[in-house]
Amino acid sequence: MKKGRQPQVAYFCMEYGLQSDFNIYAGGLGILAGDYLKGAHDGDYPVVGIGILWKQGYTTQVIQPDGTPVDTYPIHRYDFLKDTGIEVEVEIRRRMVVCKVWKCDAFSNVELYLLDTDLPENEDPWITGQLYGWFGEERIAQEMVLGIGGVRALRKLKKKIDVYHFNEGHALFAGLELIREKMDKAMNFREAWKASKKEIVFTTHTPVLQGNESHPLDRLLYMGANLGLTKRQLRSMGGEPFNMTVGGLRLSRKSNAVAQLHGETANEMWSDVTNRSEIIAITNGIHRPTWVDLKMKNLVAGSDSSLWKRHQKNKSDLIGFIRKKTGVLLDKDRLLIGFSRRAVPYKRSDLIFSDPAIIDPLLRKRRIQLVFSGKGHPLDDEGKAIVRRLTSMQKKYPRSVLFLENYDMEIGAHLTRGVDVWLNNPRRPKEASGTSGMKAAMNGVLNLSILDGWWPEACQHGVNGWQIGEARILKSEKAQDKKDSKALYKVLTEEVLPTYYKDKSKWIGMMRASIASTWDEFSVDRMLREYYELLYVEKPSDQ
Ligand SMILES: *Cc1c(COP(=O)(O)O)cnc(C)c1O
DSSP states (O other), X not given: OOSTXXXXXXXXXXXXXXXXXXXXXXXXXXXXXXXXXXXXXXXXXXXXXXXXXXXXXXXXXXXXXXXXXXXXXXXXXXXXXXXXXXXEEEEETTEEEEEEEXXXXXXXXXXXXXXXXXXXXXXXXXXXXXXXXXXXXXXXHHHHIIIIIHHHHHHHTTOOOSEEXXXXXXXXXXXXXXXXXXXXXXXXXXXXXXXXXXXXXXXXXXXXXXXXXXEOHHHHHHHTTTTTOOHHHHHHHXXXXXXXXXXXXXXXXXXXXXSHHHHHHHHHHTTTOTTXXXXXXOOOOBOHHHHOOHHHHHHTTSOHHHHHHHHHHHHHHHHHHHHHHHSOOOOTTSEEEEEEOOOOGGGOTTGGGSOHHHHHHHHHTTSEXXXXXXXXXXXXXXXXXXXXXXXXXXXXXXXXXXXXXXXXXXXXXXXXXXXXXXXXXXXXXXXXXXXXXXXXXXXXXXXXXESOTTHHHHOOBTTTEEEESOSOOOSOHHHHHHHHHHHHHHHIIIIIHHHXXXXXXXXXXXXXXXXXXXXXXXXXXXXXXXXXXXXXXXXXXXX
């Protein structure tokens, strides 16, 4: 591709994980968006990001002495944002809402514009209050700020944009704004839709049906999100209720899923949607300078002892970090397994505890040490119950099980560098991609994972990590959980533990293989190349 004229891309996302204490991210979606922007800057790609300046951000998790997680919402202020002097207006519930546009270029000089409604003149200053904090009307209001406000901000900033990339369905109203602009210039609805479609690409993330947001059509009209379109016109895009993913698929020229397996799942999942864009698969990648200890990579070609020493240093750093947070001192010469995921049932955070007869002696004798972290969604009681089960295990095995409160980028970076094994056991095929395992793999931390998300693309069992069980999916969730926990114990006791304690040289060989086999393949540089080649540059075959 010629560097001279690359498409100028505006990337829309509800959340960005750029730095640990810049609290405008919740989890994987934001981490991907942050890594994408940093990678785009490093690779000199003409990309600007559009997002929201969340006043309280995502929940801050505090674990009570009895082990119960509580959500708190401190107010954040950031002194590194620049005032662009630009404001745009969006009419929400028939009231004009002013959105101030901040520029953020504090991290690797990424170009990110953040909209903010917390202004004295607004009757609804709280729209940009909490990330994913509310539902129904408030969520629509937030999405109107992101999508409609976002396009208006780009116009005022005088950005020439060739491609509008909606990272997840939240940004969909940007598409309605693009249509409105064209209808104002005398195109009819169909023509405006067709012309806007040429400019839009869409990334779908969640393979869990309930995770794909939808809104009643009447509510969209009440909020003013339709921008003058009729109910019938809206229905022809997103169905009824209006599904944001279906809308994204119909409003875009091309879509992508975030791993190869997810590509298959997403195509199956949306096969009934007529008139939708093609869903290709582009596997996620990570921004190495943010997540990876580059020294580990340099030592891959060196001696066993030098690579091991560096890993032990990273492990000691993590152990010090954990001690400071919890007072507990872990043992650097015993196997340390990390698990850190959003607390939702399908991720099965407590699967490893499912058979006490097997796990109890291992924990009592401290043959394994487990460190967990992860938040539930603030409105999800099930998520809180999962965290509660993990903290109760910590109480039972205080020397070998730990839970770190308030999972964030700092904890994520420490864990994926310093543990020995990175455990991942979702109920297949619900993990779209996952990127924490990529961080671990490139740090020489061995993945022990179900064949879900990105892992089937990388896993060479017993060579660069381990797979748990095979790819087969059972009809009953209960039977699946039982089968998977058995498989987990088998590989843990027959392969992971013996290799760690009895065959260090094989272990170190696997660390080498882990780093070498994932280094290029799962970096954000590769992902960006594919975004440009497969998604952004229009091919004659695209409709
Ligand atoms: C890397 C990271 C994620 C994404 O990891 P998954 O593999 O999708 O769970 C989420 N949150 C934080 C804080 C991270 O560092």
